[in-house]
Amino acid sequence: MDSDKKTTHSALVKRCLEGNTEAWRRLIDRVTPLVFAICRNMRLSREESFDVFGQVSYLLLKNLENLRSSGKLMTYVAAITRHEVLALNRKAKRIRETQDPILGMLYDRSPDSPEDVFETAQKSEVLMEAIVLLPERDYEFLRALFFDASEPDYEEISKRLGMPVSSIGPTRARCLQKLQRILKRKRFRL
Template sequence: MVDQHTIEAVLAGDQDAWDVVVKHFGPLVWSVVRAHGLSAADASDVVQGTWLRLVESLPGIRDPERISSWLCTTARREAALLLRRTRGEQLTAEPVEPADPVGAGHSADPVLAVLTADEGRRLWRAVESMDEPCRSLFRLMAAAPDAGVHQLAGRLGMPTGSYGPTRRRCLDRLRSLLVPQEAAS
């Protein structure tokens, strides 16, 4: 658990407290970066930068409730930048950043929600209730994070060109499954 005491200890220079922060949020940062389809090496690079930036920015954040959304926003932005570069877009200067990515209304971020085990289980219960090919697609996507589109499509028995559109439809369907419950809450 990362609370105000943890953050104060980090700001006072306590490496053990920092390690707690890394342990707690590390999987979140990694997942956000990997979801952009980066290789393990590129993902490692982006993750490292995200933590370096947290070290530099933590004195201005302080609130443990805001750290997760700050990490998500920063990791996502760096991942998107690196993707654009690997796609061959010439970037002459990288470090253009918003003044403060914190608190920019990220309560609607699913990856933040699944930091609680309950929400993670609810998400997968929704997946398990889905028809094919969505259920298999999501299971496979989660189980084989390094598989390429060609490989995933092959395993699902669909043409490579169908994978992207199918995944999008399944994601939309999953979102619609998750929303009504929330409207009632």
């Protein structure tokens, strides 16, 4: 399964490098939830999150050649996102401290309960990193089921993914088992 995933990512990356817009769109579709999960966990605003997203997209595009066969695409995306978020936070803190050191302390992003926030953030990032390793159809299925803010019902999911309503339950169970296996194999712990 991992080799299938590598092939898919590798083929996508290759087509992106050739200037294929559809391949880039699909790649962005895959990485976006992970990037924004990290931004959200670090309590960035919408504008700040898109600022980070822009930088990440740029770095991703610039380094695609090196990522073509590594199978480390999502790990790389997670790492550069965290790096860009920290860089943005450092810059924002510097500006606040320059304006008023007391105000800077008040607006520091240090969470009220560091352990809780850190744990929640870690869990969500672990999940995002694992979920993109699922086969594309399973990934799309779980996204529709759990991530879509419009909360599509089974009828809608059935239409969207071209599967009978009756198979949604069993498919969900199978996808969750696959996700658990990935988490176990990668030694991810939720």
